[in-house]
Amino acid sequence: MPHAYSRAEKAHQDNNEGVRLQKVLAQAGFGSRRKCEQIITDGRVEVDGELTTELGTRVDPHKQQIRVDGSRIRLDTRHITLALNKPKKVLSTMDDPKGRFTLRDIVGDRYERIFHMGRLDYDSEGLILMTNDGELSQHVMHPRYEVKKTYIATLEGRISGNVCRRLVTQGVNLDDGLIRLDHCAIIDSKRDETMVKVVLHSGKNRIVRRIFGAIGFPVRRLVRTQIGPIKLGEIKPGSYRVLSQTEVRTLSKEVGL
Template sequence: MTEKVRLQKYLASCGVASRRKAEEYISHGRVKINGQTIISMGEKITPGEDLIQFDGKNVVPPEEFVYVLLNKPAGYVTTLSDPQGRPIVTSLVKDIGHRLFPVGRLDLDTEGALILTNDGSLAQKIQHPSHKTNKTYQALVQGHPGKSKLRQLEEGVVIEEKITAPAKVKVVKHYQKQTLVEITLHEGRKRQVKKMFELIGNPVIQLKRISYGKLHLGKLPTGKHKILNSRDLNKIFL
């Protein structure tokens, strides 16, 4: 007898989205079980017996999991669709032949490393705070933040009444009126890096994510992607 599983877990395992995002889709009424729209989180289904649909399309487990590292260009949104008609990141990986979704997000004007996959379990692992997956960014900021300001970022600053977790910060290069700073953190709060630098008075001019853990973007050209193997995936959690 097939074991029942939670609806959001099934959606994630089928590559619709991460479990957290799948819950959002359910709450918005975009998922049906046997023709009935579901908006509660407690529903369980029997794979292979119940008909699950997302936005009117049948949801079935993928034949294989695929993992992609994309060097996201500025101007692309990290969603599966956009009501404003802006370009979406999945349009850059159409040649893969699988329906992929982005793991986490990067702002419209932020560039750099973005993982896309159809493996909801891995996406959940990368994003869940308990795994503390490090993500490293290079931020070009206005002015020249001194050691005391950078130490504030390392120790934590208060954003929306909650202190940020400790971060690693180092200056990469000084320019006449700007500074290139590298910052590593494991949190994924919305616009976190930009808000952190705003708080110390050095707003971000340009932001690029360069790695997940020890998985580096390297020389991957902007807008291009590469397939990840098991060795690459292990680097994410180092």
């Protein structure tokens, strides 16, 4: 009785010039070749929607869809994703007709068709993600995936822990509706100012400033320190770094890719 080949097996047969699957996984940041072989034999890899456990499997990573633990791996070497530390007085755009400093003044023209995923207002600082991967950008910015963002805010005045708790449990009514914080904690408190760490998934314009302004504690300084799993870390203001394949894969998984 002739063997009935699956679609994935047929594609592998027709792709003798392809790359061994374990090599593709290693290039995507899943560890050593031996570790990637173990991932395959453990039944964690799908090629074109079908489970693949054969170590001799060859694939074309640019034409075939490869998933590990349900998450698609991304190997397009033309795609680049950056983590950038935006200083104050820099616009979250690539060009400004008034000649003010923009993100282009930081990244230059080194990367083709790169754009920012979300914004920070002119006087805010911290993490901005940039990419030339349109699919990744759409998912990161889409409200459906509720990517959480972490900020350190320095407020005018001294607030109590009860205020933080109310912002999480009850929220505050703004002109465009009720908004709640996912997390709020006091980091430091002085007589005339309070430093708080806040986490929220809303991407509305100037949302952190509007929340605290609405309850009488204007924001003096605002720094975004994390977007999803990506942290600002030690990136200096006005500088950036290229995300690793592992970081891009983790971010992609969080937004459903």
